[in-house]
């Protein structure tokens with residue numbers, strides 16, 4: 183339950199006065215925008231990274247190690263996003279885009295909800311006027327894993343399930359039968375699951391380079407069973423033997439229909455991967471402009487780069503900054519004179535954008 187504090191009427195009025203006069207407006211968007219649609223954010227209690235090991239499901243090394251585990255994570259995300267609906271914040275931003283041709287939304291979200299609210303995504307030559315720039319891709323675009331080779335892309339494949347082994351029923355069956363890492367195992371007390379996760383995460387971080395994440399080829403110890411963990415960690419383990427692999431064979435996952443050799447993967451940006459080059463070029467051009475009037479930073483913890491630096495780049499172009507977030511601690515580059523609207527974006531944005 184999110185408590186929504188009363189918005190300061192004077193702050194709203196001064197923000198709206200500036201908004202009316204603003205032409206070039208940039209919104210830097212994160213997972214908090216979709217929280218009111220029922221989609222989990224990444225960090226903090228209840229976030230996705232509390233249940234899934236980020237290095238296992240959102241890095242190229244994790245993909246090489248167990249593409250089935252990665253696909254399972256994204257298949258669930260696709261389902262959740264399809265079942266969710268855009269909330270009033272998505273609609274308020276889509277309305278702003280209609281009203282202000284100079285508005286650009288730079289979104290880290292891959293859930294498709296801004297598109298479903300009516301915002302048009304696009305990047306690259308000829309698409310500069312498309313107002314939604316998807317920095318981390320889109321759950322519903324699939325691409326050949328061999329990006330430098332065949333280059334196959336399939337846009338907006340909302341088909342569900344993407345293949346039999348990733349159907350909701352198959353995923354549930356495996357989770358109950360095997361205690362697959364990263365799944366909600368319903369027959370376990372939450373505390374045991376948390377301890378299990380903690381131990382697996384520590385082990386995986388060691389395998390994949392930990393906080394100082396570096397791209398490395400899988401090693402012989404990759405996916406080594408938990409019995410190799412220290413005695414302390416083992417003592418905390420629940421009785422059921424956990425497995426570090428999804429148990430899904432590559433042959434069961436979707437194959438690229440063009441090269442017929444490599445797997446298809448979701449076109450999202452993982453840690454250690456670069457953002458799409460055409461998007462980076464457009465963002466750079468945007469921040470080379472003399473004047474940006476307003477920067478809205480909405481529902482992001484500002485921990486992930488390069489997006490974490492966008493607010494300061496907008497400031498350097500003269501932008502005044504407004505923050506919309508439930509957590510004051512996450513306003514990473516807050517300065518005197520910024521507007522701060524603490525609360526659920528789904529409530530705050532429609533109110534301040536009018």
Ligand code: BJW
Pocket residue numbers: 184211212213214215217218223224225226229240290291292318450451452453454455456457480481482483484485486487488506507508509512525526527528
């Ligand atoms: C609400 C709310 C409500 C809740 N209303 N608000 C410079 C310095 C240090 C490191 C780097 C650097 N440059 C690059 C790096 C490496 C790395 C990085 O940033 N690491 C840091 C973590 C240290 N970056 C990369 O690797 C990026 N690539 C890159 O830069 O390429 C060049 C390069 C490579 C390597 C080295 C150097 C250069 C790629 C980043 C890809 C991120 N991918 C993910 C997953 C894939 C997509 C997916 O599955 O969805 O993207 S990680 C995850 O984090 C996801 C998100 O888009 C992203 C951002 O998270 P977000 O949206 O901020 O969510 P949360 O959960 O963190 O925050 C939610 C916020 O909402 C909170 O503030 C809440 O309070 C708030 N909230 N409810 C309003 N109702």
